[in-house]
Amino acid sequence: xxxxxEAFRIALAQxxxxxxxxxxxxxxxxxGITAVTLMGAAIHGMDVSxxxxxxxxxxxxxxxxxxxxxxxxxxxxxxxRPPILPENAxxxxxxxxxxxxxxxxxxxxxxxxxxxxxxxxxxxSGVFLDGTTYAYARLLTADxxxxxxxxxxxxxxxxxxxVIGADVADTLFPGQPAxxxxxxxxxxxxxxxxxxSRQGPFLGRFSYDNQxxxxxxxxxxxxxxxRNGGTEVRVKVRDPARMDDAVDELIGAxxxxxxxxxxxxxxxxxxxxxxxKSQLDPVKRVIALVGLFITGLxxxxxxxxxxxxxxxxxxxxxxxxxxxKALGARRRTILLQFLIEAVSICVAxxxxxxxxxxxxxxxxxKSLPNLPxxxxxxxxxxxxxVSVVTGVLAGFAPALGxxxxxxxxxxxxx
Amino acid sequence: xxxxxxxxxxxxxxxxxxxxxxxxxxxxxIDDVAxxxxxxxxxxHALRSVSLRIHRNEYLAIMGPSGSGKSxxxxxxxxxxxxxxxxxxxxxxxxxxxxxxxxxxxxxREIGFVxxxxxLLPRSNALRNVELPLIYAGLPPEERRxxxxxxxxxxxxxxxxxxxxxELSGGQRQRVAIARALVNRPxxxxxxxxxxxxDSQTGVEIMALFEELYERGNTLIxxxxxxxxxxxxxxxxxxxxxxxxxxxxx
Numbered sequence: 188x189x190x191x192x193e194a195f196r197i198a199l200a201q202x203x204x205x206x207x208x209x210x211x212x213x214x215x216x217x218x219g220i221t222a223v224t225l226m227g228a229a230i231h232g233m234d235v236s237x238x239x240x241x242x243x244x245x246x247x248x249x250x251x252x253x254x255x256x257x258x259x260x261x262x263x264x265x266x267x268r269p270p271i272l273p274e275n276a277x278x279x280x281x282x283x284x285x286x287x288x289x290x291x292x293x294x295x296x297x298x299x300x301x302x303x304x305x306x307x308x309x310x311x312s313g314v315f316l317d318g319t320t321y322a323y324a325r326l327l328t329a330d331x332x333x334x335x336x337x338x339x340x341x342x343x344x345x346x347x348x349x350v351i352g353a354d355v356a357d358t359l360f361p362g363q364p365a366x367x368x369x370x371x372x373x374x375x376x377x378x379x380x381x382x383x384s385r386q387g388p389f390l391g392r393f394s395y396d397n398q399x400x401x402x403x404x405x406x407x408x409x410x411x412x413x414r415n416g417g418t419e420v421r422v423k424v425r426d427p428a429r430m431d432d433a434v435d436e437l438i439g440a441x442x443x444x445x446x447x448x449x450x451x452x453x454x455x456x457x458x459x460x461x462x463x464k465s466q467l468d469p470v471k472r473v474i475a476l477v478g479l480f481i482t483g484l485x486x487x488x489x490x491x492x493x494x495x496x497x498x499x500x501x502x503x504x505x506x507x508x509x510x511x512k513a514l515g516a517r518r519r520t521i522l523l524q525f526l527i528e529a530v531s532i533c534v535a536x537x538x539x540x541x542x543x544x545x546x547x548x549x550x551x552x553k554s555l556p557n558l559p560x561x562x563x564x565x566x567x568x569x570x571x572x573v574s575v576v577t578g579v580l581a582g583f584a585p586a587l588g589x590x591x592x593x594x595x596x597x598x599x600x601x
Numbered sequence: 602x603x604x605x606x607x608x609x610x611x612x613x614x615x616x617x618x619x620x621x622x623x624x625x626x627x628x629x630x631i632d633d634v635a636x637x638x639x640x641x642x643x644x645x646h647a648l649r650s651v652s653l654r655i656h657r658n659e660y661l662a663i664m665g666p667s668g669s670g671k672s673x674x675x676x677x678x679x680x681x682x683x684x685x686x687x688x689x690x691x692x693x694x695x696x697x698x699x700x701x702x703x704x705x706x707x708x709x710r711e712i713g714f715v716x717x718x719x720x721l722l723p724r725s726n727a728l729r730n731v732e733l734p735l736i737y738a739g740l741p742p743e744e745r746r747x748x749x750x751x752x753x754x755x756x757x758x759x760x761x762x763x764x765x766x767x768e769l770s771g772g773q774r775q776r777v778a779i780a781r782a783l784v785n786r787p788x789x790x791x792x793x794x795x796x797x798x799x800d801s802q803t804g805v806e807i808m809a810l811f812e813e814l815y816e817r818g819n820t821l822i823x824x825x826x827x828x829x830x831x832x833x834x835x836x837x838x839x840x841x842x843x844x845x846x847x848x849x850x851x
Binding site: 188189190193200204506507509510511512513514515516517518519520593594595598 | 676679681702706709710714716720722725733734736737738739740741742781785
């Protein structure tokens with residue numbers, strides 16, 4: 188026990204006595220740990236933003252599309268499918284209503300367009316316009332923070348009202364309440380009845396905040412009905428825990444809606460958050476493994492530096508080792524002394540590396556907000572553990588050599 | 602390393618008659634000990650056959666020219682090395698059969714080393730140097746400090762506790778080393794050419810300190826090639842070619 192505190196004292200004194208050498212050795216570890224933690228932070232950040240993005244799809248919503256989200260192999264099969272039509276949703280709702288104990292709650296049609304929108308003074312282009320029905324309010328992942336979603340009457344009557352995303356509200360009506368204001372969509376005046384809460388980007392590519400919901404009847408009237416994938420049916424399920432059964436029920440119902448014969452292949456695809464996730468997980472894992480392997484190489488260079496300096500330290504202090512052994516130091520004591528010295532340099536380098544990563548991640552968050560970097564507490568703990576393990580691995584061979592020195596030879600060493 | 606023997610000056614007159622303390626219990630019993638070193642195709646008989654009994658309260662000098670085997674014998678006595686054959690019992694325990702850690706424990710508790718080159722840790726002050734054996738003995742810090750302070754006071758360095766070796770004279774360094782050797786109250790003090798790196802005046806002072814330590818009840822073994830140093834002992838063992846050439850009172 189006292190040997191341990193003594194070993195720490197010796198290690199600190201030794202590092203203090205060779206500041207430059209220790210600092211240069213630690214630099215290797217600093218670079219290695221910075222690379223590893225930065226990579227870890229980037230992977231974790233990607234993961235977090237990916238999860239958040241998928242949450243925007245809703246874990247209780249099934250998407251009926253002409254195309255699958257992930258599999259593009261069977262292209263000819265998909266392109267020849269008849270389009271999904273908004274009317275499919277109305278038929279589907281009738282079937283759901285007629286099914287006792289249905290696992291499906293409601294279906295809504297969504298027609299998606301890319302549009303420009305303007306007021307007298309401001310304009311936003313590249314906005315996603317979603318034509319849908321009042322029932323979509325039940326599928327929203329965002330909250331309506333101002334005003335309301337549109338009513339059944341507005342929806343059925345094809346009234347020119349819209350609910351806008353947070354970015355659209357900021358662009359068109361900066362610093363003023365948006366609800367009650369008017370905006371021009373495709374040359375037609377629409378009244379804003381609601382504003383959605385901010386949701387952030389989806390996989391860093393497009394934003395749900397850059398979105399406008401309008402009544403589907405008015406959208407189809409002015410913009411037409413998109414046929415090749417631009418129209419989809421979204422279905423809310425009652426119990427996400429029974430998702431597989433809900434998918435089976437939906438497939439059966441959709442085949443009836445689409446008038447498909449038995450034995451015919453489905454001419455639609457049910458997409459869902461979970462399937463998306465499981466498709467991308469292996470990709471994520473490969474990215475993480477490759478990234479950590481490459482940055483691990485940087486760390487191993489640092490470890491070699493530690494090993495080298497520990498060998499030098501043992502060589503330089505051979506006589507001291509002999510003296511300590513003559514005074515009663517056991518093998519274990521000598522081993523521990525040099526191990527702790529190596530680990531101390533490693534941990535100091537690791538701490539500095541984490542600090543560098545922390546600074547860099549703050550800088551990245553500020554200058555490149557779309558690049559997700561997340562330095563978690565767990566990551567810091569892991570990197571400290573990695574530092575300790577690196578120190579032990581790198582210091583073990585020289586420390587073992589020191590502990591096995593013959594006291595007579597060591598005392599005689601010049 | 603050892604200079605050729607010179608015509609030694611007449612012995613300094615000792616200030617008072619030297620007391621001889623009656624021998625205590627047996628500490629070291631060596632029977633027919635040999636040590637071989639194999640170097641390539643050559644086998645070197647550093648010790649051929651040595652038998653020796655050393656009791657508590659003895660003051661022994663081991664003498665011999667270089668190559669006589671005295672360093673090997675000293676390493677053996679100090680439990681730094683084990684014999685190739687023969688028996689070595691320290692306080693009745695068979696040293697030849699001990700492993701490294703058991704030998705370390707014997708060195709820590711039973712033997713105090715004093716080296717020709719002092720072998721102090723340069724970055725530690727006198728107090729910390731003297732504490733070192735007590736750390737390996739597992740003593741708590743307060744007790745260590747107290748005993749180290751006392752040991753330094755006993756060799757006349759009670760006012761040099763915070764000095765690093767570089768801030769001390771050669772004689773003072775050797776006193777620190779002697780305090781370190783005695784701090785764990787060993788059965789024997791084993792000194793290897795203790796005056797070899799000191800000027801003659803300081804050497805005389807260190808030998809006077811040894812005399813004092815002997816009279817205070819310590820058991821001393823001094824390995825030396827200098828007649829002047831050996832003359833202080835009560836018994837002189839002379840080695841030649843790995844054998845004991847003579848063993849008689851001084």
